[in-house]
Amino acid sequence: MTEERVTPMSLSLHHHQQALDDSVVLLDYQTFVGYLGGDTELADELLDVFVSTGDSVLNEIEEAYNTGSEEDLKRLAHGFKGACANIHAPGCRQAALQLEEAVHANNVSATAQSINGLKQAYNEVKHHIASLKA
Numbered sequence: 001m002t003e004e005r006v007t008p009m010s011l012s013l014h015h016h017q018q019a020l021d022d023s024v025v026l027l028d029y030q031t032f033v034g035y036l037g038g039d040t041e042l043a044d045e046l047l048d049v050f051v052s053t054g055d056s057v058l059n060e061i062e063e064a065y066n067t068g069s070e071e072d073l074k075r076l077a078h079g080f081k082g083a084c085a086n087i088h089a090p091g092c093r094q095a096a097l098q099l100e101e102a103v104h105a106n107n108v109s110a111t112a113q114s115i116n117g118l119k120q121a122y123n124e125v126k127h128h129i130a131s132l133k134a
Contacts, residue, residue: 026128028088035088047129050087054122057083061099065115073103073111080118084125095121 033043057080064072081096099114 025090026092026125027132028090029132032088044133047087047132050083051126051129054080054083054126058119058122061115061118065111070103070106074100077103077118087125089121089125092118092121092125 029043033040036042036046057076061073061076061080063069064076077096077100081093081100084090084093084096095114095118099111099118102110102114
């Protein structure tokens with residue numbers, strides 16, 4: 001058996017391949033901290049960045065949808081999916097993936113539903129992060 005080296009790309013690929021039922025986990029904090037070598041301060045800083053930028057990214061996603069900017073919507077959904085994967089928030093990552101797929105399929109109705117789903121998933125993760133710090 002060969003030892004697998006963990007890189008940011010392999011982490012992203014790992015998250016991309018997770019099953020849908022993993023989405024019930026809001027945030028896998030222990031795994032996230034483990035990938036950071038146990039550095040809880042860094043983990044907390046990265047979670048703060050995720051929360052502090054998340055609302056503006058979701059606003060940009062809505063604006064891109066409302067203005068019909070498909071390329072911006074694809075880019076923003078993809079980037080947010082990566083951000084969710086980086087902090088080990090599988091449900092939020094799955095919601096961003098669904099949005100990305102709806103945009104690629106040029107399905108306006110599914111895109112609108114996916115934006116709402118992503119907002120809900122993000123808010124759940126955001127509240128969970130806040131509860132960790134309380």
